[in-house]
Amino acid sequence: MKFWHKYHPDIDAADPRFKQVSLIYSILLIMIAYFAIIGTLNITLFYAPEIAFFDYLGLVLALIIFRFVSRGGNFKVASWAVIVSIAAVLLAFVHLAEGRNYSLMWVTILPPFAFFLLGRRNGSWVSAIILVYCSWYLYQLIQQQVTANLGLGALFNFIEVATAQVFLFRFYENSRQEAYDQLQKTAITDPLTKVYNRLHLDNTLKSLVAQANRSHQAVSILLLDVDHFKAVNDKYGHLIGDKVLIRLCDVVRETVRETDAVGRWGGEEFLVICPNTDQQQAIQFGQRIIENIRAEAVEKDVHITVSIGAATYSAGATDSIDRILSSADENLYRAKRGGRNQIVGGS
Incomplete structure (x- = not known):
């Protein structure tokens, strides 16, 4: 039994919300563990309290969303809250690091979360907006020579990886949705007459x-x-x-x-x-x-x-x-x- 079943006893494996709520809780637990560990490391090991601040901010947001969902909050609202929180923390980290320390690399974790939680359409445009903005920001840093050892090659590489991710996860989500729809149709249809079973x-x-x-x-x-x-x-x-x-x-x-x-x-x-x-x-x-x-x-x-x-x-x-x-x-x-x-x- 899923641990979250105690919060939502009315949602079983046959409920269309089952996969969504499982994913929301999984991502929230990952966020809570990640932000807690990385925030602590940034204070104790890397001596970067300003970055740790945003890590702990992400931790607080994840805990608030967890409480909201466990109290019966709307799953769609919770999904958007998760994505907005992740995007805000990642962009804050990118700006704080000014493109250094591979900060832009972390932005590439956003598309899978966006597609899985928001679906194909919303996941596509949210990912595209964030990745286009990061590409523009990286270009500005290169133009101003703020970040060392970065040139147009790095910009093009980032754009290529970002574009590939969007198309890859969109294709995956399309395939997954088609397979799910077919499975759902098969589960409710009489195989001979094609009417409901x-x-x-x-x-x-x-x-x-x-x-x-x-x-x-x-x-x-x-x-x-x-x-x-x-x-x-x-x-x-x-x-x-x-x-x-x-x-x-x-x-x-x-x-x-x-x-x-x-x-x-x-x-x-x-x-x-x-x-x-x-x-x-x-x-x-x-x-x-x-x-x-x-x-x-x-x-x-x-x-x-x-x-x-x-x-x-x-x-x-x-x-x-x-x-x-x-x-x-x-x-x-x-x-x-x-x-x-x-x-x-x-x-």
Whole structure:
């Protein structure tokens, strides 16, 4: 378990904030240890109290940010505070050292932190601004011959390294984000039909019900089942059966609204979650789905029909999510017993 979990017990590995909060605490601990050690060395070993002052300033800022985050502070604000603190301390060190003692080299640690904490876009322009400023400052020092043993070659080397870092970390962050997005998509998607899987449907329904309680609006669900699907598989084969399910999902997605969530509940059963939808509207949506599927030649003139059970959760109701799902399931079987190719709603 992460040590910071005691500060944020509501954030687990499935939470999108998990990586961000892990990174923030890791960087803050590095900052605290680094500034404390280097500040002490600058006083006791290098006799540079003016540089140690900025090291200890960084230590204080890191401790303040740590306290802010651990008390439930906004992670985005904390990320910006970390980057601003690091940039301020590094630039102060560069100016104090007037480019000597490899002070400019330390600026190159900023891009990875900026990209990891702020993302691709913000990390790019923050890094670019700091590195352009340092390049300009180094050029001024060379022009004024303030810093010995530095010439245009050193300036060009710094610019090359800075540019390479920005592009390198931007490329890395792009690749990492694309891989993360693909992983997230795979984790919530049914591999055959490309609609949501049951896990995502469960989480979506919980979230929408909680939102409905706050906004005093209804949430409806439609539980669909393909009529006589076993007969389709027996007559045409499982490959055609798979194509039937794929096309079925396409028709459903084309019929419902963008705000509705469509997913595979299991086998040939599918669930549609309709936010801000009362029972009458849900039945109308369901009837439209039935008509569109019935009119569609899914595969090689294979026509199918579906039966639908509808149920509605109203804000403030005593019904639980399990009870709503159970009602939809009961209504689905009522539709089956009533002759199929129809929707049944109500409790």
